[in-house]
Amino acid sequence: MSKNKISNYRKEAKSLNYEVKEPAELLEFLLKVLSNRSRNSVKSILARGQVTIDDHIETKYNYMLRPGQTVTILKNKAAIKQDVLIGMSILHEDEDIIVINKEAGLLSIATEKEKKQTALHQLMEYVKKEDHDNRVFVVHRLDKDTSGVMMFAKSEQVKRKMQDNWKEIVKERTYAALVEGQVPKEKGYISSWLRESKTHLMYSSQTENDGLHAITHYKRIQSNEDFSLLEVQLETGRKNQIRVHMQDLGYPVVGDKKYGSKQRNAIGRLGLHAKVLSFNHPTTNQLMLFKADVPQSFLAKSR
Template sequence: MANKKYSNYRKEAKSLKYEVKEPEELLTFLLKVMSNRSRNSVKSILARGQVTIDDHIETKYNYNLRPGQTVTILKNKAAIKENVLIGMSILYEDEDVIVINKEAGLLSIATEKEKKQTALHQLMEYVRREDPENRVFVVHRLDKDTSGVMMFAKSEQVKRKMQDNWKDIVKERTYVALVEGKVVKEKGYISSWLKESKTHLMYSSPTKNDGMHAITHYQVIQANEEFSLLEVQLETGRKNQIRVHMQDLGHPVVGDKKYGSKQRNAIGRLGLHAKVLSFNHPTTDQLLLFKADVPQSFLSKSK
């Protein structure tokens, strides 16, 4: 596995960790542990994405904490003065690409509502600290609530090469999905034609060749009566592919209300994580492989 790291790319963020002892709302909890700060100051720390619960960023004031969870607060001074990357860490960097591990809750790119608190914006600022002319380009995306390995290009040329030859260059894309219910069949695959509704909902068409062909392979890692943890490999990379196919399988992704999830807030996030990305380097052709550990909440729920 490629593990080259630039020691000077960022300073380690100073953070505070607290274990939750009793059920209460997040803002109430934060006001107690940061009693020296004003209510507005605590709210702004939340809004900036500086609070992580277990393995996801949480910005909702009324998020219901459960005993045993760990709340991590990135110190304000650390975040502002040291230009710390919030909600992500760099796994690898060279002249052509940057590979990150993205936390659930961080947008990949800007939306109408959020322009700055995104992986792209933060990386753009990061590379421009070295040279104002530097830029970063999105090669592929992860949904806001999906965590894991994601790659960016440092030039338009590299971006185009990666996107135009995606099927040949990318050798492995493995996800883990925490889904509802016990998946009985140990391994299998789903094949369908995906279409998008007027309300931007993806769905499988019952008609052959009606839409974009999508194939998802899965294998059960561990399961109990309530939840199953699956290793999922994509043969095609369509929008919301895993989420639609898990719904088709009758086992929607945990926390995915958009695609059939019934469980309310089982892990406080979407049960989807990009575990492995392996590709041939666009310039050197060297085979690189990057991993992001499976979130602890996925493992404990499916034991």
């Protein structure tokens, strides 16, 4: 293939993929592969969340790349206007709901610092293209650094129905958790009452009714001396439930400094992924099941 043909192909592509051959800081790596762009232009690409590494969005200039990782760059800002959703993909859409696969690093909803680079804002813009009066509503959330299956409603009525009947409608919520250390038990469960401190830190209490009751079931999938990959099922859905319960177990989630992790940048993200969400459709009552593959970094670290 001639250089011209390669150049034309790249112009048509919505993203560019580069394999990391040697350790390097992300910004320096990008400046090399995007040598036709200015330093400020490359920084802007990073800041807009247009760079992903394997399975997560990365915006830090000094993120250390490791050989074997794949760096993906959305071609340019115009890509956003071409129905490219940054940091997420749509798994299912109908008149009532949208189900997405969210990457780690993407906020579910706006914060004081970030209003637009969120799953909710992008989906709102997406549905408005069809009809300006269309709306999207949050049914449940995933933490910024948690990836996986997440659902939104297309009306206030559907949102309320899902939230008011969550325990009856939702049939399965399964996560993959990469935790520090070798978990000895093949399976088990943690039960406690969760409370929130004044600093917004969740913590467990064994005193009955001292907070919201939380039950987490886990099964060990694979492990080595340093890491274990667990399949985690939620019997209840409390804030930071898995993260607190893994800390209680003595095997904190990888990358979770808030709840006891001691490993620095083991996989460059939080080791938590929502891999299965199954529920009865709020309108048709049909049983639906959606899956998002476990990130390769989780599998590789725990082999």
